Amino acid sequence: MTLPLPQRPCPCPDSPNPHLSCCFLFLQPVQVTEPALAPSPGRVWASGLGNCLSPGLSLPGCTPRKCGRGVTDTVITREEAERIRSIAEKGLSLGGSDGGASILDLHSGALSVGKHFVNLYRYFGDKIQNIFSEEDFQLYREVRRKVQLTIAEAFGISAASLHLTKPTFFSRINSTEARTAHDEYWHAHVDKVTYGSFDYTSLLYLSDYLEDFGGGRFVFMEEGANKTVEPRAGRVSFFTSGSENLHRVEKVRWGTRYAITIAFSCNPDHGIQDPAFP
Numbered sequence: 341m342t343l344p345l346p347q348r349p350c351p352c353p354d355s356p357n358p359h360l361s362c363c364f365l366f367l368q369p370v371q372v373t374e375p376a377l378a379p380s381p382g383r384v385w386a387s388g389l390g391n392c393l394s395p396g397l398s399l400p401g402c403t404p405r406k407c408g409r410g411v412t413d414t415v416i417t418r419e420e421a422e423r424i425r426s427i428a429e430k431g432l433s434l435g436g437s438d439g440g441a442s443i444l445d446l447h448s449g450a451l452s453v454g455k456h457f458v459n460l461y462r463y464f465g466d467k468i469q470n471i472f473s474e475e476d477f478q479l480y481r482e483v484r485r486k487v488q489l490t491i492a493e494a495f496g497i498s499a500a501s502l503h504l505t506k507p508t509f510f511s512r513i514n515s516t517e518a519r520t521a522h523d524e525y526w527h528a529h530v531d532k533v534t535y536g537s538f539d540y541t542s543l544l545y546l547s548d549y550l551e552d553f554g555g556g557r558f559v560f561m562e563e564g565a566n567k568t569v570e571p572r573a574g575r576v577s578f579f580t581s582g583s584e585n586l587h588r589v590e591k592v593r594w595g596t597r598y599a600i601t602i603a604f605s606c607n608p609d610h611g612i613q614d615p616a617f618p
C-alpha cells in the first residue's frame with residue numbers, strides 16, 4: 341500500500357500559533373507494510389497528528405511547519421551505524437542491567453549496572469581511555485550533526501535553533517524479564533513529559549528487526565491507526581516530542597536491540613555539549 345501525498349491543512353483549533361497545523365504530512369509517498377511503516381531507502385516520511393503546542397516550539401526559528409514525524413534510511417550509513425553500535429557494545433559490556441533494558445549515557449556517564457546506575461567516568465577513572473577513543477566521540481558528534489540537520493530540514497526550522505539536550509543515551513534491550521522500573525521500557529509515553537527538555541526526539545537504530553531481535557518495534561499510538569517503525573541499522577526516526585507523538589516500544593521477544601536517543605531542545609538553557617573524550 342502507498343500512503344498518499346499531503347492531503348489537507350488541518351489547523352490546530354486551539355493553537356496559539358497559526359503557523360502550526362497538525363494533520364498528516366507525507367513528505368513523499370512511501371511503501372507501507374501493514375501494520376508496520378517501513379520507509380524504502382531514500383525516502384523520508386513524515387506525518388503529524390493532534391496537538392503540537394509544546395511551548396518550547398514557539399521559540400524563534402524552532403517552530404515546525406507542521407508537527408510530525410519522519411523516518412529516513414539515507415542519513416546514516418549502515419557502516420556508521422555499525423561503528424556507533426560498537427561504541428554501545430564496548431560501553432555496555434562494562435555493566436548491564438539485571439533486567440532487559442540497559443542504558444549508557446556518554447554525556448553524564450550513566451551506565452546501568454545490576455539494578456542501579458553507576459557513573460562510568462568516576463567508576464572506571466582513567467581506564468575509560470583504554471575503552472573509548474577520540475574517534476568514538478567524533479563519530480557521535482558527526483551523527484548528532486547529521487541528525488540535527490535532517491530534523492531542521494524536515495520541519496523547516498533553523499538547525500542553529502536546536503540544542504542537543506539530555507539525556508542522550510544508547511539503549512540495549514533483550515528479552516530478560518524486568519527487575520526494576522528502569523527496565524520497563526514498553527510503557528506508552530510522551531517524551532516531552534518523560535524528559536522535560538525534549539522538543540524534537542530522534543532515534544537512531546543500530547540493529548535490525550527480525551535479524552538481530554524480534555518484537556521491539558516502535559509504535560506511534562493513534563486512535564484506530566497505530567503506526568509502527570521497524571528498527572534497522574542506520575534508520576533514523578525523528579519526531580516532535582509532544583503528545584502528538586504518544587508512543588511505545590514493543591517488548592523484545594528474542595535477541596538484542598541497540599538504539600541511540602539523540603534529542604534537541606529549542607531552549608538554549610537546556611542545551612548540553614556533545615559528549616567529550618574524558
Ligand SMILES: O=C(O)CCC(=O)C(=O)O
Nearest residue numbers: 511531543558589599601
Ligand atoms: O528505542 C526506541 O525505539 C524508543 C525509546 C523511547 O521511546 C525513549 O527512550 O523515550
Ligand SMILES: [Fe+2]
Nearest residue numbers: 529530531587
Ligand atoms: Fe520515547
